[in-house]
Amino acid sequence: MPIYEYECETCGRFEKMQKMSDAALTECPSCGSQVHRVISKNVxxxxxxxxxxxxxxxxxxxxxxxxxxxxxxxxxxxxxxxxxxxxxxxxxxxxxxxxxx
Ligand SMILES: [Zn+2]
Missing domain, CATH: 1.10.287 (Helix Hairpins)
Structure with missing residues (x-):
């Protein structure tokens, strides 16, 4: 399962393991702020x-x-x-x- 990196406006970056078929997160699981997915270039x-x-x-x-x-x-x-x-x-x-x- 791939690990996606997200950036929360409040908490900063975090990683989440998701299935390919799962929708991308839009809210931070810890604070509810908006998050966007970061495509990691240093895999x-x-x-x-x-x-x-x-x-x-x-x-x-x-x-x-x-x-x-x-x-x-x-x-x-x-x-x-x-x-x-x-x-x-x-x-x-x-x-x-x-x-x-
Ligand atoms: Zn957050």
Whole structure:
């Protein structure tokens, strides 16, 4: 489930895990002020599954991490474009690649 970042006019930023199908929050859950969704641009590498081992050579880890990060950037780009379907597809294919790495 993706984590969305929101900014409350009063409390500042907070994160909320939501389903893709859930509507975006409009009110802060703690103070009721207006909130807007922040698209996080600094989503880093997510180490999922069993692709990375301490016994791997650093160069191999680096090149795989770079490949995964590129895929994640595509995820983020799809999200920025508001292309939720593309995001889901891209995200799933990334997960498969990471799992198979
Ligand atoms: Zn608030």
């Amino acid at each position: 880093g590498i997510v180490f999922k599954g069993s692709g990375f081992y301490a016994t791997d050579s650093p160069n191999r880890i680096k090149s795989e991490a770079r490949a995964v990060n590129q895929e994640r950037q595509k995820d983020n780009q799809a999200l920025l474009d508001g292309d939720v379907k593309g995001y889901v597809q891209q995200s799933e294919s990334t997960d498969k690649k990471v799992a198979g790495a």
